[in-house]
Every structure is written in structure tokens, then in C-alpha cells.
Amino acid sequence: MQLLKDRIRKDGKIKSGDVLKVDSFLNHQMDIHMFEEIGREFHKRFADSGVNKILTIEASGIGVACVVAQYFGVPVLFAKKNKTKNIAGDVYTAKVMSFTLGREYDIIVSKEFLGAGDRVLLIDDFLANGKAMEGLVELVKVSGATLVGAGVVIEKGFQPGGAALRGKGIRVESLAIVESMDEATGEITFREETA
Amino acid sequence: MQLLKDRIRKDGKIKSGDVLKVDSFLNHQMDIHMFEEIGREFHKRFADSGVNKILTIEASGIGVACVVAQYFGVPVLFAKKNKTKNIAGDVYTAKVMSFTLGREYDIIVSKEFLGAGDRVLLIDDFLANGKAMEGLVELVKVSGATLVGAGVVIEKGFQPGGAALRGKGIRVESLAIVESMDEATGEITFREETA
Numbered sequence: 001m002q003l004l005k006d007r008i009r010k011d012g013k014i015k016s017g018d019v020l021k022v023d024s025f026l027n028h029q030m031d032i033h034m035f036e037e038i039g040r041e042f043h044k045r046f047a048d049s050g051v052n053k054i055l056t057i058e059a060s061g062i063g064v065a066c067v068v069a070q071y072f073g074v075p076v077l078f079a080k081k082n083k084t085k086n087i088a089g090d091v092y093t094a095k096v097m098s099f100t101l102g103r104e105y106d107i108i109v110s111k112e113f114l115g116a117g118d119r120v121l122l123i124d125d126f127l128a129n130g131k132a133m134e135g136l137v138e139l140v141k142v143s144g145a146t147l148v149g150a151g152v153v154i155e156k157g158f159q160p161g162g163a164a165l166r167g168k169g170i171r172v173e174s175l176a177i178v179e180s181m182d183e184a185t186g187e188i189t190f191r192e193e194t195a
Numbered sequence: 196m197q198l199l200k201d202r203i204r205k206d207g208k209i210k211s212g213d214v215l216k217v218d219s220f221l222n223h224q225m226d227i228h229m230f231e232e233i234g235r236e237f238h239k240r241f242a243d244s245g246v247n248k249i250l251t252i253e254a255s256g257i258g259v260a261c262v263v264a265q266y267f268g269v270p271v272l273f274a275k276k277n278k279t280k281n282i283a284g285d286v287y288t289a290k291v292m293s294f295t296l297g298r299e300y301d302i303i304v305s306k307e308f309l310g311a312g313d314r315v316l317l318i319d320d321f322l323a324n325g326k327a328m329e330g331l332v333e334l335v336k337v338s339g340a341t342l343v344g345a346g347v348v349i350e351k352g353f354q355p356g357g358a359a360l361r362g363k364g365i366r367v368e369s370l371a372i373v374e375s376m377d378e379a380t381g382e383i384t385f386r387e388e389t390a
Contacts, residue, residue, distance in 0.1 A: 029308040030271045032264045059253035063271060066258040069227045076225045076258060113224040 043071035118145035130161020238266035289333035313340035325356020
């Protein structure tokens, strides 16, 4: 998605440790007009998939998921990062390994809102190591719902998440795949789109 | 907002400890069509206020804030609950007392995205004790921005947050104010609208 790549080149900041800071428009301050274009694009790509629910994860996935959902006319469900030990029996749970936190945490959704008959599109702002996305895939699986695919705004193509998910046969549509980035020069190279 | 009150009566679940569970449409699963009506209503109420930025707080405020923002055509900024001790100098910070957690936590926004010249509308899904909202008010104040008001989806009128904010002269528009609710009968009474 050219508009997004142009915006990443213009406003993205490369920091040490492979960090791409896009908090001026994606995951702190959020450019709603850009989100509308993102929603239009994901809908174009997944229009024929019979999506009836969008699943994302708190916090920064929620905003873009809600705008995307308007183009599909479906509800959004967000997985919560569980902070307490005592989980009620009425939730599906998956474990996510966080490299940032250096430990595992649980993500949960209510059983009431996900199950057989649902056709689920996963939406998230970032895909890097893919552990959060794998957790969402697991939640869909244990619920008995059908996974239609995953829509990602920015994928770090040099980290293993995207390849791992695609290797499992999951359709991953990333609107911008960063192939490499150079902190010294500020240069960002995107993967060529095949479509 | 009648549509919202009807929905709360239909799908809201009253739990012990003054808990009103609306996770089927507001803060876990999110009904995007309802959010659009909410956005239309807030825009009607704040149309002449010159809002150029919406500020909310993670996590459950983000979705509704993003849909509301589409009616204003402005970006959304969400305050982050700070999990780390080391805060960089480039953020505004406010303290929030959490009754649920039984302790204070910090919320932060980047200085880059909030400042003099901004006219800020606060949006959140719930207003009860009002501590999170007070934190957002504080962030606006220290940034030098102008606070236009606060838009709340559901206010618990029997808890002190709304009265405290209005007592400070802040314009608070709540789309449904729960005056009382009865766990035994399931009955919910809403405050009469003055408009």
C-alpha cells in the first residue's frame, strides 16, 4: 500500500534494536484518515472471505481494527492480556511469549463471543516475531471458529513472524513489509508486492 | 441516547459490587454500528467546539474514540498506562488511582503530540470514580492544550466521578447515565436527560 509506505518513510523513525517508531500515526497518535484507507484496502483483499468477526489484541491493535471493521460491517473482539492469576472458566486462553517483557503472559477472550460458525479475520498494527499473532491464531483454533487470515499494517520482514505464520498455511496480508532498515542513514527498504 | 439505553437494558448484566457488564457490545466485543451512532451523537454535541484532537486511555477507550474521531475528522491520541520505572523526559505524566488495582499508576503521552493550540475532547467508554478521566484532564492541563470537554459512553451516576468533573467546570456529556441498578431484579434506572 503505497500511501502507507510513503508515510512510514516520511514519519517513521528508526531506533536501535530494530525498532521502527511510527507513533505519530499508528500506535500512539492515530491518523484516522490513514486508518480509513487501511480499512478500505483490507476489505478489498478479504472481501470474499465471509468474515463475520475481527479479532485483535489490546492495546494498539484496537483502534485500527475498529476502523477496518466498519468496511466489513462486523463486530470487533479484542483479546485481553490477562493480569490476574484467577481466570474464570468462561474464557479461552492462549500463551504469548513476550521478548520485550522476557516472559510469557496469557491472553483471553470470552467463550461467549467466539466459536464454531465464526469466520475470523485477525488484525494487528505490527507483526515482528509473531508471538501475539500466534496467540490469536490459537484462540481461534480452540474456539472452533474458522480463521480466514491475518491483516497486518506493518510487518518486519526481517523478523520471523510472517514466515512462520505463512509456513502454517495462514494467509497473511501485510500492507507494508519492511525488508531492511538502516538506523545510520534512515533508509527503509520495502519488500516488492507480488500482486 | 435512547438506542444506547435500550441496548444496556437488553444486554447489560448487573454483577455484585456495582459492576455493569457490557462486554458484549462496548468493551470486549465491540458493536461497530453502535459506535457509529455514538460518534454521530458526540459530534452533534461538540460540533461547534473546534476539536482538533481526541484523547483517550488504553485499552477499552481506544476503539470507540477512533470511530468517534471519524465524525470530527481529527486524530486520536491514547494515553498509555506506564509499566516501566524509567520514563523518558519527552512525555507528560499524570498519576491515576486505581480502585481495582488498589494502587496508583502513571499514564503518559508524548509531548510531541499534545500542546498549546490543541483543542482536546476526552473520550472514554466508562465514567465511575473518574480517576482515569482526571488523569487525562491533568495531561491536557500540563501540556498547555485547551480542554473542550469529555464524552463518556456510560456514566455511573451513583459514583462520584461525573459530579467531581462537572464541579470543576468541565463539560461532561454522557450518553447514558445509570442512576441506579438492582442486581436482584436486573432493573436499571437512567437519569432523565435535561436537553
